[in-house]
Amino acid sequence: MGFFEVVPIPRNVTVIPTRFVYTHKADDLKGAVYKARCVVQGFRQKEGIHFNRYRVSSPVVELSSIRTLTAIATENDFPIHHLDIKSAYLNAPLPKGEEIYVKPPKGHEIMGKCWLLKKSVYGMKQAGYEWNKYLAMRLDALGFSENDLDESVFKRESKFGKLIVALYVDDLFLVAENDEVLSEFKEELEGMFDLKYFGPVSEYLGIEFKRTKEGYVMSQHKYLKELLENFKEHNIRKHRYPVKVDYEGYGSNNNPKEDVFYETPVDTSPKLKASMKTKYESGVGSINWAANNTRPDLAFAAHTLASKASNPTENDFQRLLFCLGYIEESMAQVLEYSRLRSQAPRGEFIVETFSDASYAPGDDVKSVSGMVIYVNRNPVKWLSKKQNNVTRSTAAAELVALSVAEDRTVHSAELMRGLGFKVAEMKLYEDNQAVIACCENKSLSHTRKLVDVRMKLIRQRLTQKYYTIEYVNSAMNIADMFTKALPAAMFRSLTERLLMQEPVRGETGKARISSILTHRRKR
Template identity: 30%
Template sequence: MTTVRTLIAVAAIHSWTISQMDVKNAFLHGDLQENVYMHPLLGVEVPPGYVCHLRRALYGLKQAPRAWFQRFSSVVTAAGFTPSDHDPALFVHTSPRGRTLILLYVDDMLITGDDSEYITFVKERLCEQFMMSDLGSLSYFLGIEITSTTDGYYLSQTKYIQDLLARSGITDTRCAATPMELHLHLKPSDGLPLADPTRYRHLVRSLVYLTATRPDIAYAIHILTQFVSAPTTVHYAHLLRVLRYLWGTISQRLFYTASSWPVLHAYSDAIWASDHTDRRSVTGYCIFLGDSPIAWKSKRQTAVSRSSTEAELRA
């Protein structure tokens, strides 16, 4: 997801248009490099004792994702693209006329750049090799709503939040001012164990994905994920607080401005010994490209720091 946000930030800074394409039956395009056999399907007449030798991948094969990506990589590499050293799913083409970027996520593809002629050529080349649909300008990708304006791009997950609140079972419209209480220290022994922890786990997993556009809840979700194995009534109450906070801030969006310079800025901090169970510290960081946030995280440090200085050094 960091690469998606970075691509959108770069496109916003350079005022590029982002196109979206979808590959139909992507895994069926993969060529198998090893011998794979399967029993004939019902209705296929073959001599007794015979099996089918697959030449291409099928859905359900463990080799299918790798075979599809290798096939796609060979096609775009032949067209002059080079995979990025930082993300193998990002392909870059540079020429005297400009730069073109392709980002692949399974069967969804983003194409942007300032070489419009080459972008048209690439789209035609891909359509020759694969069954594809041109979805036009980017508006919805991986559950994220993208709105393009003359000032930049807006990213949000409003519909995702609405669906999440509908599944949560909350019936009132009360809101919370913050996702978590100040100086809160939760422990595994707080409260009574939930009779059925399934809903807690489902909501937490959904909220983890929501942090893709909501860095303001990253720390709260980091804390709540620590109790998914044995959640209690207290943990569930604080989970509901996060949902009530989202209810009151459902219209918040990330803005990727076109009026900034492509310069990286990184910020990090640490909370020393914030976990009262094992005394480990928590690291938080946020990285900006110009004025646009592209990466952030809140995570517990792997070792115990003996001072706040050591915790910040690890951060």
């Protein structure tokens, strides 16, 4: 590839060391069991001399975009393919005038000589940026256009049909209208790079894919089994839900009691020692990766466990093991997409979102937002996250959560529109009738500045009929499971609706303004 030139060592120039890195990947999809790679010790680079601070970060495709593309492929019965560009960084030339001198790795030294780099090399701070810029340039030359909502997603329509390409560094996720458009692209790319073509996608970013008659199934069985194996010495017991309910805030019908707040028990157990803290962090990171990919039922558990990662206790470690017990119990669970669920005209899309919030559940009195977005009734994006600011009421917390859900919903819809697909309808589901009434009627605005701007944007889009907001009963609001710990029966019921059943319809349509007088405060 000619990524360096042997030159005399120049005077008054820092020569950066390099080294070989050896890796072993058992059962790797790419078949690369053993690898040896020459890398630059990038930590020795100096800003302004060896790199520009504004030219170091590079985008990768959002995980939710991968699921959205899978939902698109499901609806249109498109095949998904996977290919890899070998030694990707070494293809990207360094900008003119950027001279980086490196010392050859041990065993390859030449007296009085060094390497002047011509291409990006692994380990360099700017390598990812230069590679991404170079690949985007080559795709642009092939007639692809970059998506405005996710700059790692590209589309092209040729005489053979539509092709969508998603980039995660050197891994390409391809949604092709037919085999002809795929073959055309492969032939073009083979003229530029050394490729590894894997065929129809079976694994991407550690996510297992399986095509069915109705769509696709995604899972992380192998990944989660490895996670459980790492904790096998702790004698994990199976559980039917991932987060233990630590307070007695539930009535006889497993419904949260109204208008009563319960203090979270103070954790007085000892702090974890360094080695166990590292294990806790590793376990939480693994759960979070699964929650972000194929296991939305783990989202609140991942959020709760991660909030303690900086200073975990022995009780926190037991909560981690409790969650692992649920993972073992639910190992067969998958994320399944089916075109049979859709109520949109063939080839079109309906985006539906459930939103909820748990008001001030912790010591810092910050509320927790939860949401899940469906594309033709296939879940593509979900969230369990503590709000940045303290709100003054349940309604304010719900409005903050709704504004986040609204923003993500619009993002998902515009992503698909940018790819040339028709979004026929957008719906938001909310279980607080006061919030819906405030969004629909200006005379009811009594919010503070924190939420006032959010509400005005929602009102504007409602007036423009950009989407609708409908009421859904709290017991049927799927987003509830992203905001708080739930008893086993409630959790299982919502998980089944989340993954296997159709999103629940709003029971009363748009809430009446008079409902503000009778709404009950949620915990």
